Amino acid sequence: MSEYNLDNDFSSSFLKNALKTEIWNKLVNQKANACPMAMRVAWHSSGTFDKSDNSGGSDGATMRFEPEKSDGANAGLHIIHDLLIPVKKEFPNISTADIWAMSGAVAVEFAGGPSVPFSLGRSDSPKPVPPNGRLPDASQGAEHLREVFGRMGFNDREIVALSGGHTLGRCHKVRSGFDGAWTQNPLKFDNSYFKNLMDMEWKPREWDGPLQYTDPSGTLTMLPTDIALKTDPSFSVTARLYADDESVFFSDFSLAYSKLLSLGCESAPPACPHAREAFSAEFRDHSMHGSIEHCRAAVEKGADVHSREKNSGRTALHKACYWNHTHMMSWMLTDLKLDPNVQDYNGDTALHDASMFGHVKIVEALLEAGCDRSIKNKSGKTAAEVAVDYEKPETAAILKGKGGVELPVV
Ligand code: HEM
Structure with a gap:
């Protein structure tokens, strides 16, 4: 999967959208609407999981192999496996396990249901195939x-x-x-x-x-x-x-x-980090767009408000401050108590971000929330020095003081 950086919110969501379109073309077209069966493939790949020894589950796409392949409970499901072969050809770096599971997730949405949080990352590496008989028997209670x-x-x-x-x-x-x-x-x-x-x-x-x-x-x-x-x-x-x-x-x-859908994935303990990370990414993304309603919805679903984007170390607060979403400040800083001093991988705090653009109200809110203006980024600059570099004298003046810099006369 080296071609795609799944740790980056943007490229991961770009890839997922491309995959989703391709899956849509295969599941819903003039010949058929295969959403119900796609959902069943994803469920049967995952429903073999046993939490006592972590065996089974959606990782590995083990339904390709005997005895799972010819388990009576899976009768007919090869039709979906075949339908999705062109998707695998189009995205050779994405595992079959991911394609099956994702098809089940998006099938729900295609049919008018809710969106299902989903993360890529399953592998097709050889795994022990679970024994038959783990799926439910419809004749029981x-x-x-x-x-x-x-x-x-x-x-x-x-x-x-x-x-x-x-x-x-x-x-x-x-x-x-x-x-x-x-x-x-x-x-x-x-x-x-x-x-x-x-x-x-x-x-x-x-x-x-x-x-x-x-x-x-x-x-x-x-x-x-x-x-x-x-x-x-x-x-x-x-x-x-x-x-x-x-x-x-x-x-x-x-x-x-x-x-x-995330049962049996190597990195998936019972708390379902796939779902949690998906909600957290949603939260960060909506913070960037300033949509407080969507952010609240992501929080209700279980987003980690302190989460950081894996490839940049940036938090939702960084994103909201960078894009000047002043209306989010009191909620983020007072209610959610987000830490204003978190540094991204460049060493920038949210204050550095806001200072660059001269977002005065954001700067004031951050200072009021106790942001430490003496923090230096990896270039050795405080937020005030960044403000000076970016020709934002008003912001630099606000930042002047303890930890600030002497301003050049303008
Ligand atoms: C609760 C235990 C369950 C039992 C005993 C059960 C049993 C069955 C049976 C016997 C069928 C008919 C298969 C056929 O003749 O084609 C079926 C179909 C289906 N099941 Fe379940 N199922 C269960 C849970 C689930 C779950 C958890 C899901 C997904 C979340 C699911 C999704 C489906 C779908 C979408 C179909 C229709 C497939 C099609 O139209 O081809 N089932 N199930």
């Missing part, structure tokens, strides 16, 4: 779901959120033995799976296949594991919540699915 998803590290609420993936797609008799779709529009990602589950009556379908449930019109389907979300007292509270409030479902699903 609540305890089985807890056992299987608990092994991956998910709690009750996350199990219900993830099961909402069945708002997309359908069952195929030739693949799983089950038949039919869960919702009226299986290509649209919304909360109709939960509305149907909770508000309709479900009866065992009379047919010659395995036990599954059908609604009074006989057109929709629920599997025994879906019905368990309604009959189990703990699961049903969350299922009701999602039926009543789509935004809660979207937000929970986005986080749980993001966590699912």
Whole structure:
């Protein structure tokens, strides 16, 4: 992956956008809309994870190999593997594991669902292939779901959120033995799976296949594991919540699915740093654009407000100060208590950045927040000296004083 610098927010997001376009072309076109199945490939690659020994998971794209390749649970999924071969050819430095996982993430968005925080970085290096039988068995109930998803590290609420993936797609008799779709529009990602589950009556379908449930019109389907979300007292509270409030479902699903997709990645302890770093990058990015609403949303999702861009060491505060977003200062400095003295890899504090452009109000806010004006950057300059260099006498005058510089007479 040497061609791309994934540690840089800009080139990483540029690359991800290019990949996303390529994946869109392959998943959604005149021949097919393959979003549901792409989502299932990503889930089945990740759902083999066992937290007790870190085996399985999305790293390694092990579904390419036996016995996982011909696990009955994965029947038909090779269609997506094949569909995505041209993406791999177009981006040879991106691993197949990343392409599968990212396709699942963006498929949700393509179908109208929430954006799913996603980081690249998986590898295709040889990994032990997990044994078959780790994916859930649709003919079982609540305890089985807890056992299987608990092994991956998910709690009750996350199990219900993830099961909402069945708002997309359908069952195929030739693949799983089950038949039919869960919702009226299986290509649209919304909360109709939960509305149907909770508000309709479900009866065992009379047919010659395995036990599954059908609604009074006989057109929709629920599997025994879906019905368990309604009959189990703990699961049903969350299922009701999602039926009543789509935004809660979207937000929970986005986080749980993001966590699912990063299971088994070398650098992914249970706290899901992939998701956290994605939110942190979002926070830094929106700070650069001065969008406080988006910044707040990223914080709510779990962004680390103190995080630093890997290749530059720059924080959100640096970015907001550089671009003169005065309206963000009191929130960042007083509420979030961001450290105004953090130096980026050039040794610049946010004060150096603001001084360069003569952003007077920013400079004043930083000084009030206790920014140390004696700090020197790697060129040996204080913020006041930077202000002088950039011909900003007003700013230099404000900075003059303890740690400041004597100004030349102008
Ligand atoms: C809770 C345990 C789960 C069970 C027992 C289960 C079982 C199944 C079964 C039997 C099918 C039908 C496959 C076919 O015949 O083509 C299916 C389809 C699907 N599942 Fe699940 N699943 C579970 C969880 C999930 C999760 C966590 C997701 C994603 C977050 C998901 C996403 C999908 C999608 C999108 C399809 C439709 C695929 C298509 O249309 O080709 N499932 N699932």
